[in-house]
Amino acid sequence: VPLAEAVGDLVLLDPLTEESLLQTLQERFRRSNIYTYIGNVVISVNPYRSLPIYTPETVQEYRNCNFFAVKPHIYAIADDAYRSLRDRDRDQCILITGESGAGKTEASKLVMSYVAAVCSKGEEVDKVKEQLLQSNPVLEAFGNAKTIRNDNSSRFGKYMDVEFDFKGEPLGGVISNYLLEKSRIVRHVKGERNFHIFYQLLAGGSAQLLQQLKLRQDCRHYGYLNRESSGLPGMDDAANFRAMQDAMKVIGFSPAEVTALLEVTAVVLKLGNVQLSSSYQASGMEASSIAEPQELQEICELIGLDPAVLERALCSRTVKARNEMVLTTLSVPQGYYGRDALAKNIYSRLFDWLVNRINTSIQVSPGKQRKVMGVLDIYGFEIFQDNGFEQFIINYCNEKLQQIFILMTLKEEQEEYVREGIQWTPVEFFDNSIICNLIENCGILAMLDEECLRPGVVNEDTFLTKLNQLFATHKHYESKETQNARRVMDATLPSQCFRIHHYAGKVTYNVTGFIEKNNDLLFRDLSQAMWASRHELLRSLFPEGDPQKVSLKLPPTAGFQFKASVATLMKNLYSKNPNYIRCIKPNETKTGMLFTPELVLAQIRYLGLMENVRVRRAGYAFRQLYDSFLQRYKMLSPRTWPHWTGSHREGTKVLLEDLAFPPEELAFGHTKIFIRSPRTLFDLERRRQERVAELATLIQKTFRGWRCRTQYQLMRKSQIIISAWFRGHMQKNRYKQMKRSALIIQAYARGWKVRRAYRRYFRSGASTRLANFIYQRLVQKFLVGLARNLPPLSVMDRTWPPAPYKFLADANQELRSIFYRWKCKKYREQLTPQRRALLQTKLHASELFKDKKALYSKSLQQPFQGEYLGLTQNPKYQKLHAVAKDKLVMADTVRKVNKANGKMVPRLLLLTTEHLVLADPKAAQPKMVLSLGDISSISVTRFSDGFLALHLKETSTGGAKGDFLLISDHLIELVTRLHKTLMDTTAQAPPLHISDQFSTRLQKGAMTITVVESAKAGTNIPVCKKKGSHKMEILVQ
C-alpha cells in the first residue's frame, strides 16, 4: 500500500479525491487506526469493538505530546485542548458530531477521562474529577435508551463545561441538557426500548426496594415497556443499576434523594398501567373512569395523594368559560392523552431536576477565576422512515453545529494567515446558513409558534399551507404542493409532509403532532393534582400547580425554548477555541470492524470532509512553529546540524535554502513555516528518514567501534595481569626448589667435610663399641633393679613397674605376663580340692548368669556354702541325712509357691547327685523326691529375685503334679549346682531360660507366668498373684 493511502492526516492526501479519501479511511480502519486528522480535526470511525488503545500507557504516551509527531488519537486532541487551556489561557470547546451510533458519547467520555488522567492529583481534585466522571452513568441511565441504531443512544443533548483553575486543576462544572426525547416514555417502536432506568430498576432493584416502590420485577407487566421483557445482549441492567447507584453516592445524592428519585420513576412506570374505561353520564356525555383502582391506589400511596383527586384529574378537566369554572368529563382517548402527557411531563421534569441536582454538587463556588473546557455531545443527525417534531429539532441543532464548524474552521484558517502575515485567497465552500435561516429566523419554527398561539381552529394543515406559501421557491424546502407547482412527480413525498434539504441529506417530516408537541401542554388539573401530593420532589416539579400562582399566560413553546437554548449554546461555543471530533458510523449493523464504503461516503459528503481538506490546503497544507520544524528537520543541512545558534526562523530559512525547494512552495510567517503541497512535506519527510537512518548507522558504527575497543583493552589489561602473576608464581616455585636443593647439597658437603676432619682424631669402630657397652649397662641395671623390687605375690595384685627406657618396653611387657602366669600357677598349686570345686562352681555360675540376671552381681561376694541346714549337727534331720548320705550337694530352706493361689510354704531342699528332695521343715520328712533326670528345663527372671520354676518332663513320675515354683535365698547357687550336677551326671544340662514370661505346666493344663516390675515386692522375695485360673503375675523389684 503506497504511503498516501494510509496517511494519518488527510490534508497530506495526494491526489485528493473522494475516492482516495474514502480508501485512506478504509485502509486505516482495516489496520485498526480508527482516528485520522484533517489538520487538527479528528475523524473517528466507530470500531464497534473495544480496542487496546485507551490504556494508562497510551495516556502517558500522549501526555504533552507533539500533536503531529504521534499517531492520530483522540487523546492527542484532548491533550492539545487541555494544554492550550492551561498554558495559553484559552477557553476550549470540544464539538463532537456525527449521526446516531457514530460514537459521540464514547468520544466525549474518552476526552473527559483523558483530561482527568493528566491533570494533577490530590484529594480535593480527585473528588471533583470523580464527580464529573460519575455524572455519566447517572445521566445515561435516565437519558439513554436502546434505539434501532444504537443500543445506548443518547436521547438528550448534553453540553458540559468543565471548569479549571489557573493551574489547570479541575474545580467543577456545569451541565446543560437539551430536549429530552420524552415521547419515548409513552411510546417506542418494536425493537427499541424505553429509557434504561426502568429496566435497570426492575432488574437490579432488591426485592425490598421493589416492594417499597410497589413495583413488580417482570417488565412484561408494564404498558410503557410494551409489555415485553427486553434484556439486551452485552448490557447488564442489574450491574448498571448498581453502578448508577454508586455514581449517585459519589456525586453526593443523599439516600433520601435517591429514594425520592426512584419513587417518581416508579410512578411514571405505573402511570402507564392506569387503565380507563368508558362510561356515559346521565346527560349522555361520554365520560371515562378508572377501570381498575389498584394501580392508581398504589401510585397515590407512593406520592401521598388522595386517589380521588388523581382520578378526578385524570378523568375530567376544569374549563374556564366566561369567568366561570366548569368541570367537563373527558372521553377515554382524552383521558389517556392526559395520562401520557402527565407521565412525559413528570419524567422530563425529573430529568431536568436530576441535571440541576448534579450541577449543585459539581458547581464551582462563585468568584473564582476559571478557565473552561466545554464538551458537547448532542444527539446525532437522524433520518428515519417517519420523522416527527423530535427529528426536526434534533436536525436543526445539528445544522447549527455544522454552521459553527464551517464558520470557525474558515475563520480560524483566515485569521491564521492574517496573523502570520501571509497572502491567501478564499475558497468556495457550502454555507448552510440558508438552511438555518429556513428554520429559525422567521422560518419554520416561527411559523409553528405562530400557529400554536393563534386563536381559532388550529391544526397541522393550516401550518403546512403557511409553510408552502412562504417557502414556495426556497431551494431547500419541498412539499407536495411546491412540487406540484414545479410539476415534479414524486411518490416518496406524501401530502402531510414537508421536506428539508439538510446539509446531511434530505429529510421528510410529517407535520402530524408538530403543534401538540410544540405546545407541550399539560392540563392544569393534572399539575395541580401533582402539586397537591405530599411527595416533596414531585411537588417541586410542578410549581405551576400552586393555585396561588395561577397564570393565564401560556408557557413558551418547546420550539421557542429549544431555539433559545441553541442560541445560547452557539454564543457560548463561538467564544471558545473549537476542537472537532467528527464521528463516522462505518456500518448499519453495529458490527465490529465492518466498513461499508457507501455509508461512509455519504457521511464524508455531508460532513463536508472534502471541503474541509480543500480549505485546509487552499493556502498551505502544512504549517508548523519554527522551533519544532527546525528541531525535526535540522539534520538535513550541515549548516543547522547538529546545532543552530541563530533564531529559529533564520535556521528554517537556511535549512530550506539548502534543500532547494521552489520558492512558491514555501511561505515564512511570523511564527510558523507554511508548506504549500503535501508532496514537499513528503519529500522532506523522506529525506529526513534517510538522513535519520544514516545518522543512526553512524551512531551504531561509532558505538560498536567504541564497544569493541574498550572490550579489547579490557581483555588486554586482564591478560597482562594474569601472565604477570603466573610468571611470578613460576619463578617463586623454581627458587624454592633451588633453595631446597642447595641446602641439601650444603648439608652433605658440610657433613662430609666434618667427617673428613674428625676421622683424623678417632679410630674407626670406637663408637659402636661404646654404644654396645652403654646398652649392656642399661639392660643390666634394669634387670637387677626389677629382681630387687618384685611386686607382691597376691594373685589379685596386677601391679608392675614401668619400663625405664622406651627400648625396654616390649621386654618389660613380656616379663610382666610371665611373672603373672607364674604367680597364678603357684596359687593353683596350693588350692584344696574342695576350694577348687567351689571355684569351678562359681565359674559355672558366671557362665550361666553374668550380665543376664540382676541377682548375679550380688551373689559374687557370697561364698557358696552348699550345706546351710547343718544336717549332721541337728539330730532332727537324721532321716534326711540318711537319704542324702555322702551324695549330698546342697541343703537349704526354700519357699514353695502354691500354683493354685500363689501362697508360699517353707520347705527343706536337698540336692544330691541323683535326686532333688523337698521336705517338710517340721517333720523333716521327705515329701517329694525327684529324679534329676526328670527336669526338662529351668526358668528364672531377669531381676534380683529368688524365683525359679522347675519344668519337669511330662512322662516322669515326679512330674504328674506339674512343674515346681520355688523361691530360694541362694538362687544363683542352687541353679548353678543343679545345672552342674546334671551336667556332670548326664553330660547334658537342661536349658536355662531367663525371661519375663514363661509357661508352666499344671496338673491339668498350663499357666502363663508374667514377671512384673513393681515396688510392692520385697528385694529378693517376690509376690505371686494369681490372675484367673491360667495366669499368674510375679511382682519383683
Ligand SMILES: Nc1ncnc2c1ncn2[C@@H]1O[C@H](COP(=O)(O)OP(=O)(O)OP(=O)(O)O)[C@@H](O)[C@H]1O
Ligand atoms: N472508540 C470506540 N471504541 C469501541 N467502541 C466504540 C467506540 N466508540 C463507539 N463505540 C461503540 O459504539 C456504540 C455507540 O456509540 P455512542 O453511544 O457513543 O454513539 P453516539 O454517537 O453517542 O450515538 P447517539 O447519537 O445515538 O447517542 C457504543 O455503545 C460502543 O459500543
Ligand SMILES: [Mg+2]
Ligand atoms: Mg450518544
